[in-house]
Amino acid sequence: MKAVIWQSTNHVSVEQVPDPELLLPTDAIVRVSSTAICGSDLHLLDGRIPSMEKGDILGHEFMGEVVEVGKDVKTLKVGDRVVVPFNIACGVCDPCKRGFYSACDNSNPNHRMAEALYGAVSGGGLFGYSHMYGGYAGGQAQFVRVPFADVGPFKLSSALPDEQVLFLTDIFPTGYQAAENCQIVKGRDVVAVFGAGPVGQFAARSAQMLGAARVIIVDRVPERLKMAAAAGIETISYEDVDVLVALREATGGRGPDHVIDAVGMEAHGHGPGALLDSAEQKLKMTFDRITALRWAILSCAKGGTVSMPGVYGGLVDKLPLGAAFAKGLIFRMGQTHTHRYLGPLLSRIEAGEIDPSFVITHRATLDEAPALYKTFRDKHDSCIKVVLNPWGQATTA
Amino acid sequence: MTKQETRGAVFQPTEKWLLVALGTGLAALGVRGGPGKLGLGRLALAGTGITLAGVALRGTNPLGTALKIRENAQGETLVSDAVTVGQSPEVLYAVWRKLENLPALMSHLQEVKMLEEGRSRWTVKGPLGDVSWDAELTADEPGRRLAWQSLPGADIWNSGEVLFRPAPGERGTEVVVRLTYKAPGGTAGPIIARMLGQEPSQQLRDDLMRFKREQELGFHPTTQGQSSGRSAMPASGGNK
Secondary structure (H helix, E strand, O other): OEEEEEEEOOEEEEEEOOOOOOOOOOOEEEEEEEEEEOHHHHHHHOOOOOOOOOOEEOOOEEEEEEEEEOOOOOOOOOOOEEEEOOEEOOOOOHHHHOOOHHHOOOOOOOHHHHHHHHOOOOOOEEEOOOOOOOOEOOOOEOEEEEOOOOOOOEEOOOOOOHHHHHHHHOHHHHHHHHHHOOOOOOOOOEEEEEOOOHHHHHHHHHHHHOOOOEEEEEEOOHHHHHHHHOOOOEEEEOOOOOHHHHHHHHOOOOOOOEEEEOOOOEOOOOHHHHHHHHHHHHOOOOOOEOHHHHHHHHHOOOOOEEEEOOOOOOOOOOOOHHHHHHHOOEEEEOOOOHHHHHHHHHHHHHOOOOOHHHHOOEEEEHHHHHHHHHHHHOOHHHOOOEEEEOOOOOOOO | OOOOOOEEOEOOHHHHHHHHHHHHHHHHHHHOOOHHHOOHHHHHHHHHHHHHHHHHHHOEOHHHHHOOOEEOOOOOEEEEEEEEEOOOHHHHHHHHHOHHHHHHHOOOEEEEEEOOOOEEEEEEEEOOEEEEEEEEEEEEEOOOEEEEEEOOOOOOOEEEEEEEEEOOOOOOEEEEEEEEEOOOOOOHHHHHHHHOOOOHHHHHHHHHHHHHHHHHOOOOOOOOOOOOOOOOOOOOOOOO
């Protein structure tokens, strides 16, 4: 089969690799009908996530048809159309039972690697996202092996097209969880979202769905701000204004009640902090560039929430914890417990509350993935979200 | 075995005096020939020698301290770890009590053979090859605790216990394992083993996670044999 392969930092390619096989009786094989490049895949392209190995199959946003099931798979059948959460969960450990699927105790065979880096605990496995997170082959491929097939894959009974349901695998629940973590008081709370990439777009629209009085999104890329504005979201371009002043002014000096950092570890941004981060990252003194997080903390209203769906990889420097402490901020973060949200968010799509396909700017074949990784990272060609058809014949992007 | 006072890895007498002798020797080499000949290289040699002897005389192996290797007052290395397993204490105790089953749960344990009179023969993979000893149970409290100790003549003197404590909030059982062993090679033994990833504390962590997954899932998650860009491809380039 064809698959997108991580070769090294800044180098992904499409290769012929063996078809996946069932490795455990609880596995299924899915024929991928649609897959997407996630903003977090760009951290892999950039070599920011440790423990990638040459030859790894990328991709954690994918859906398709079940073509084979192991003998212990009970709920899934050949022919089922499924969306598959990006994180792998066992469904029986204590975190899974409490709904903290991304913190699964049992799904990561390489838990020791994560423990060495992050301390005595490791999160669950992820598809196509480094060996520290399990080393599972990803879904930017024609077929993919799905472990714990009775726990993750969500059967679709409706005839909604792939483009409307594909993002249930990650970015829609990720944006939604970020908004839900803010515990928005309906009709009262103002929510600011840093980063108008795909997760930021879904976070902002989710904050609207959850009843925020106003939603403000901050970015510098005009077409991203335009996409948000189309849904009635207020926009601030941080290239044009001092973002902290602008947010204060927009909120009568209080600051947004909740701030969502949908940027994560590779923030751009301005100022001495951003320059220092950039230099330190180059010198390997810090993992993460945290301008967005600094702005989130500095702008957030007293008693508010800083919600962090953006991915962080390691240690950070010059975090304004004094400001966070003084304002009594609440921090919520982490990988999305995707499994929780599949049903409820599918209902919202079916009810017409949101059509997630709004975020797609590029449709292409798998062969075009390597070029599109760079287009997406460099924000060229107004690229916001790329959907790949693993079976399509190469045309132009 | 109850909780006891612990300390860093203290040099054993032979180790200590060997290091003092080595340090003094280096220092002597450095200052040989009087102050007139004291170049930078010799100064460094003398400094290293004095430091080495000083560290040895202070008694605690700084490498052991850095690696958080602990021992008890008898100079036995202590190892402990714990895992919470979603099963009742009774069930987990019963699994553990069948000692001959343990190698199936613990990858580093080669074999446990039951002998007469509650004695058993244990074989584990060590950094320098297989190590085995005979042991006897010193406590057997169904659903709560098991303790054992090696018998005279063991390659490595060791003892241990496993506790099964109900976890609050119906989360199953906290399985706590505490081991002590008299390392061969003084304080250097556990340090070298730790560097090789073969020290019992690391093995214990792996084994407890294996035990948890065996009990909760009945199998171990794996990616062994999955497709990747590293797999050799047939000349035809696959079937698609």
